[in-house]
Amino acid sequence: MISLLLILLPLVGAVVAVAWRSNLSRPQLLPVFGLLHTALSFWLLWHPPEVEASGWLGFDPLARAVLPAVSLLFLVCAFYGVAYLRIRQERPNRVFVALLLTILGLLSAGHQARHLGLLWIATEAVTLAAVPLLHFNGTPRAFEATWKYLLVGGTGIALSLLGSFCLGYASIHGGGDGNLTFVSLMAQGAGLSRPWVLIAWVLLLVGYGTKMGLAPMHTWKPDAYGEAPGIVGALLAGGVTTVAFTAILRVRAVVAAAGESAMADQTLLVIGLFSMLVAALFLLGTRDFKRMLAYSSVEHMGILSIGAAFGGAGVWTALFHVWANSLTKGALFLSAGNIRRAAGSAAMDDVRGMSALTPRSVAIFVTGMFAVTACPPFGPFFSELRLVRVGFASGHGAATFMFLGCLLFAFFGITRVVFGIVDGRPKPAARVTGQRFIESAGVILPPLALLGFSLWLGLFTPAVLQDAWTAAVNQLYPTP
Amino acid sequence: MSTVFDVILRLAWWLLLAPLLPGIINKVKAWVAGRRGPPVLQLYYDLARLWQKQVVLSKLASPGFIFGPAVAWVALVGAACLIPLGPAGATLSFRGDVLLMLYLLALARFCTAWAAMETGSAFEGMGAAREVSYAVLAEAAMIAAMLTLCVQTGSISLATMLAPSAGAGAALLAVGLFTVLLAENCRVPFDDPNTHLELTMIHEVMVLDHSGPPLAVILHGAALKLLLFAVLLTHRGRAADGGSFRLCRDRDAAGRRAGRDGRGGIDRVAARAVRLPARAAAADHRGAVLPFCPAGGVEGRRLVSGYLNLLIGLAMGMNLVALGSSRLPSLIRAVATQGIILGLMPLLLEHEPDWRVYLVMAATITGKGFLIPWLLRRAMRAAHIERELDPLIGFVPSLLLGAGGTIAAVAxxxxxxxLPEHAGSLLVPGALASVLTGFILLIGRLKAxxxxxxxxxxxxxxxxxxxxxxxxxxxxVEAGVLLDLTVGVFVIGIIVDRIQRAFDSLDTRKLTVLRE
Incomplete structure (x- = not known):
């Protein structure tokens, strides 16, 4: 039951944060609980516990394959958060810190949920807990973004509840007892009522796809990522989307057990390619570097979805990409946050010549950009290369070519924006704000560390991680 | 001799009882609003007073000004004679009488509109135009309802058509008829009989220039029409066999008898349920009534499903009200009502409700019915907005979409x-229709x-x-889900509040800075 601590610890931390008096020292709670959480999750990575088959919560192979990445991302963001909140001392941070820790606890619950209802509750709670974080800045634009996030996200999450009910009804209609644990649903397999399974799959894919940010349900993403503080964006892009992705993987396994795996893979492939295409097109047009990160996130969600469509080896690669993307995207969000703060704006038209004002952040930003667009030797390069190989090997030649084409367009789009803000001569207004921003170690080291992790992941993919991913694939594709 | 006496008795029933119904309605309305209200018999006094008064005639008016109301009244009385009075049957019944009834109602409307235009007042002409444009929709609905009944029973005689038939269709039809009743009799939300605001009144406009006995005839005719529709609706709303009048008389007795029988632990709950209004009380005229009671077997379950369908039908009706209302308070009220209706349902579904069911029920009703609407009303007042002025999807198109969607959902x-036990229930169509309605509102409205x-x-x-x-x-799990939803709406409410403060408006059109 040690894995329950992963959920309880951050929640306890949230309570402590609420009770903590000092605005100045409260952010220190973030790295404390982040460290505990990371230590625990990595210990569990090396020493996977026994999972009770019919339990509602458990550190099963899928949780083991993904949760440590979230944990690591949170830890680094926590260190960044201390520095960030020191800069923003004028704003009370009680709610901010408490909700960050709550989100960590709920994410752990969502990753470990082995019950459809519980998974839904955790995901919905994460969605709600993120709301006050999005409008931390309190500007009208932030409220606008929050409103869109709430409305689109809320609708999506409502649809996934409807889908969960449909899956439950599929079980009852097929003569089952309506037990909504994934184990029992998979055990019922072909006994599930086929039409209801199909309805449930569509609704759940749309619902959790909204949370994940797959096109065309991605509309909340650019606004939310564009307006939220960098640390929140990093956690949303690396943590919240991951829990939605594992939810889709779990549901896909049930649908496959019911004998509809071909249909499920096809929808995943189509929606994945569509997301990449939409993201690539918007990347070519966007004029805001924080929104650019959001579209890049949509693109990578498309890559995950395509990976999940390519069968067992594809899922393995997708899990690899979850790690690579979370860590790299985190580095980008944090360094982009620095640049945004120094420049006083995120629009390409207002921001120029940042390499002169914030040289270190820009260096990380540019390197991160190359990493995320799959330049060797960073993590994303290896995961995407592997995906291409799997795609050709499994006979998805045309899809793989489209995938590569989208990557190319995304690369054009991203470099256009990045070099647009890095090069040139800074605007006079930016010189003033830029001088007020000091590139202290607190805001430089965390993104650098994330970049380092991404590099380490690409060069020396640890054996224990590879084991964990293989075990997760075995859980999702049980050999009969 | 006895037939003549019988006819006289029936006519007397219709004519004398008609003014009572508006009296009761007004009394209840006043009571709900916390006023004492006029006496129940007020309309009788009014009619007597008007009958003694003189007629003021416009110089322009032709004799049609007097004939119109008279013909309309006679037509309504004729239509009333065709409606069967429960087990007592109709005064007049022949094959095809349903057509005559529809035409008589139309004739009455025509005559009222005609008389309204007689004085040459532009205002009354406008009222007549409004009345007729409502009638186009209401009559279509009425004819559709009657056609459904014709198809269902394979008969075109009212007596056989209105013979009770249970099932999902009956509840839906009852809801439809109820809406027609509201439209035809100038009730909220279509019209308000009490308002004298020139923009909203419809029926009242047409009778502005009438006075004395013609006005009395018009008022009495209106009451008669209300009673007529109420009787029709009562016929439809009853899901099980039985004569409504005997039922009314026997209700308490049946409850007591059933209580004495002690079948399946029936208790005061059942007795109370039997005392509900006739259209809700699906009672068996033999007196063995077992709603809520699992031991009642098939009969009991059918009754429960009848109640449930009625509730879902009402909830679906609320969807349409929500789609059609431009004023935010009435939209919020529709949502609140729907929430309360939904909260009652677990009680009907659970065979042996324990404390948790009551807890969920109480939480749902307080949350959906009171707390959230209160929050929304507060936000609305803070923002000083009352109406959705020009929605993305207009009110009539969204209503039509919603109605079409409801039909599609049933199909x-x-x-x-x-599963066989869900096949006859409206749960799935109701769920689909509500989800669709929600989407229409989400997409089609601009106010937060x-x-x-x-x-x-x-x-x-x-x-x-x-x-x-x-x-x-x-x-x-259900409790968790419920909690999440409630918290979600709370968060939304708070954000609405903040948006209002940040933008000084709740118009989502102003949220257009972020676009791409």
Missing amino acids: LAHSLPL IAQVCGYLILENGIYLFGLLLIHSTPLL
């Missing part, structure tokens, strides 16, 4: 594989509060669907 639910209402209706639809699983999912 779709038929083609879905359902209206969008929140759309979201709530969407959630209500999902809640309805969740009721299918009530026997298999642990209540813990």
Whole structure:
């Protein structure tokens, strides 16, 4: 039951944060609980516990394959958060810190949920807990973004509840007892009522796809990522989307057990390619570097979805990409946050010549950009290369070519924006704000560390991680 | 001799009882609003007073000004004679009498509109135009309802058509007829008989220039029409066999008898349920009434499903009200009512309700019915907005979309594989229709509060669907879901509040800085 601590610890931390008096020292709670959480999750990575088959919560192979990445991302963001909140001392941070820790606890619950209802509750709670974080800045634009996030996200999450009910009804209609644990649903397999399974799959894919940010349900993403503080964006892009992705993987396994795996893979492939295409097109047009990160996130969600469509080896690669993307995207969000703060704006038209004002952040930003667009030797390069190989090997030649084409367009789009803000001569207004921003170690080291992790992941993919991913694939594709 | 006496008795029943109904309605309305209200017999006094007064005639008016109301009244009395009075049967009954009834009602309307235009007042002409434009829709609905009945029973005689038939269709039809009743009799939300605001009044406009006995005839005719529709509706709303009048008389006795029988532990709950109004009380005229009672076997279950369908039908009606209302308070009220209706359902579904069911029920009703609407009303008052002025999808198109969607939902639910115990229930169509309504509101409205209402209706639809699983999912999960939803709406409410402060408006059109 040690894995329950992963959920309880951050929640306890949230309570402590609420009770903590000092605005100045409260952010220190973030790295404390982040460290505990990371230590625990990595210990569990090396020493996977026994999972009770019919339990509602458990550190099963899928949780083991993904949760440590979230944990690591949170830890680094926590260190960044201390520095960030020191800069923003004028704003009370009680709610901010408490909700960050709550989100960590709920994410752990969502990753470990082995019950459809519980998974839904955790995901919905994460969605709600993120709301006050999005409008931390309190500007009208932030409220606008929050409103869109709430409305689109809320609708999506409502649809996934409807889908969960449909899956439950599929079980009852097929003569089952309506037990909504994934184990029992998979055990019922072909006994599930086929039409209801199909309805449930569509609704759940749309619902959790909204949370994940797959096109065309991605509309909340650019606004939310564009307006939220960098640390929140990093956690949303690396943590919240991951829990939605594992939810889709779990549901896909049930649908496959019911004998509809071909249909499920096809929808995943189509929606994945569509997301990449939409993201690539918007990347070519966007004029805001924080929104650019959001579209890049949509693109990578498309890559995950395509990976999940390519069968067992594809899922393995997708899990690899979850790690690579979370860590790299985190580095980008944090360094982009620095640049945004120094420049006083995120629009390409207002921001120029940042390499002169914030040289270190820009260096990380540019390197991160190359990493995320799959330049060797960073993590994303290896995961995407592997995906291409799997795609050709499994006979998805045309899809793989489209995938590569989208990557190319995304690369054009991203470099256009990045070099647009890095090069040139800074605007006079930016010189003033830029001088007020000091590139202290607190805001430089965390993104650098994330970049380092991404590099380490690409060069020396640890054996224990590879084991964990293989075990997760075995859980999702049980050999009969 | 006895037939003559019989006819006289029936006519007297219709003519004398008609003014009582508006009296009761006004009394109840006053009572709900916390006033004492006029006496129940007020309309009788009014009629007597008007009858003694002189007629003031416009110089322009032709004799049609007097003939119109007279003909209309005679037509309404004729139509009333065709309606069967429960087990007592109709005064007049022949094959095809349903057509005559529809035409008589139309004739009455025509004559009222004609008389209204007699004085040459532009204002009354406008009222007549409004009345007729409502009539186009209401009559179509009425004819559709009657056609449905014709197809269902294979007969075109009112006596056989109105013979009770249970099932999902009956409840839907009852809801439809209720809406027609509201439109035809100038009731809220279509019209308000009490208002004398020139923009909103419809029926009252047409009778502005009438006075004395013609006005008395018009008022009496209106009351008669209300009674007529009420009787029709009562026929439809009853899901089980039985004569409504005998039922009225026997209700208490039946309850007491059933209580004495002690069958399946029937108790005061059942007796109280039997005392509900006739259209809700699906009672067996033999007196063996067992609603809520699992031991009642098939009969009991059918009764429960009848109640449930009626509630779902009402909830679906609320969808349409929500789609058609431009004023935010009435939209919020529709959502609140729907929430309360939904909250009652677990009680009907659970065979042996324990404290957890009551807890969920109480939480749902307080949350959906009172707390959230209160929050929304507060936000609305803070923002000083009352109406959705020009929505993205107009009110009539969204109403038509909603109605079409409801029909599609019923059709779709038929083609879905359902367990036998859910096949006759409106749960799935109700859920689908509500989800669709929610989407229409979310997409079609621009005010943040209206969008929140759309979201709530969407959630209500999902809640309805969740009721299918009530026997298999642990209540813990349901409670968690409920909690999440409530918190969600709270958060939305708070954000609405903040948006209002940040933008000084709740118009989501102003949220257009972020676009691409």
